[in-house]
Amino acid sequence: MSLVELSRHMHAVEAEIIRGRLEAAGVGTVCFDSGVNIVEGAGLALPARVMVLAEDVAEAKAILAEDVSL
Template sequence: MALVELAKFSSGAEAAIVHGRLQADGIESVCFDTGMNIAESVGIMIPVRLMVDEDDLEAARAVIREAEAR
């Protein structure tokens, strides 16, 4: 199993929403750098990275495309 980056988000809340949507479709994911994103209010922005198994990457992208189309 190798993790690959699915997407980057400017807030942990956005990443958590997509993470939940992926879980609902049976796709495991993990958010990286959520603790680093805490400094948004002082102008320091480290994006939250949503990672998935490389075998699930295309399915995860399809879930995101479908959600964006709604």
């Protein structure tokens, strides 16, 4: 079981919203670097990353494709 990067975000809040959406749909998700990313402008150097298990990537992308607001 390995984690893969699903997406990167300049703002940690965006990554956390996506994590919440995927968790609500039953897809285990972790945000990397969201705590470091809270400083204004830090997203350029160290974006917040949404990580999922490799076997969940297709399902996660399908869930997010349904949410056109994301």
